[in-house]
Amino acid sequence: MRFSLKLLFLGTAGGRRVTFRQLRASGGFLVELGPWRVHVDPGPGALIRLVQCGIDPGSVDAILLTHRHLDHSGDVNTLIEARTMGGWTRGGVLFAPRDALEGKDPVVFRYHRRNLDRVEELSPEWETTWNGFSFRALWPHVHNGVETYGLAIMGEGVKVGYVSDGRGEGGLGDLYRGMDLLIINTTFRYPRDMDHLSVEDALPLLQKARPQLALITHFSMEMTKGVAEEAAIYLRERTGVRTLPVRDFMELTLRREAGELQIGIRDCPLVSPVGLGDGE
C-alpha cells in the first residue's frame, strides 16, 4: 500500500518572545507515513498542540531532536511519557544528538529512555531507517556550541530537507541539494551576528538547493506582522523557487505520481481546544 507523506506544523515560533508569549505556537512538526508518526523538535506546547489537532500524543512513535535547545526539545519528556505511560506501553524510538542525552545537562530524562525500544545518537554520518522512513543527518550547523543537525527525511520517494538553526554560512546550500521540499528556519529578516539564519541567508541557500517548494518558519518578532509573507514573495522573486511562510497548523500532503510531485496544503482544523474526549 502506498501512503502520502504528510507534514503537520505544530508551531512556527522562533525567538524567545514569540515562544514564551505564544504569539506563534512552538510545538515543532509532525511527519506522517500512514500510521507512523515522527515528531521533529517538540518544543514547548507540543503535547497541547497535538491534542488540539485531535491527535493522541501516545500515537507518536518516534521523536527526532535536531538539537537540545528548549524551543526544540521542551516537550520531549512529556511526549515520551505519553507514548510509554511509565513503562505500561513500552515502545517508541528517539533520535537525538549526544549532548541532548549525555553530559552535564541532558534534556531527556534517563528513566524515560529505558521504556523506549530504541535510542539512537545523531552523528555527522548518521543515517537510519524506520517504518518506511529514512533519515539522514546534515552537518555541520554552527549553532552556539550546541550539537545541531539538519535533516533529510525521506518516505515514499519524497525528500524533505529541514534546515535547522545555524549560522548563515556559505556551505549550507550544498548540503540541501536534491530535496523536493525544504523547510528553512529563518529566524530573522536581516542577518545578525548570531547563530541563526535570516531571510537574506536563505537566498543563496535556495539558489543552490533549488527545492520544488521552500517553507520558511521559526519566526522571531521581526518576522511577524506580515513580514514572513513578504519575505516569502521576496525569496520567490529572486530565486524562482516557490516559497511559502508556514502557518501554525498548516498541513501538507506530498505524493509522487508518475514522477511528478503533488502537493496539497490545508489548515488542520482545531478539533479539541481543551482536551481529547474519552470516547464515551
Ligand SMILES: [Zn+2]
Ligand atoms: Zn536553537
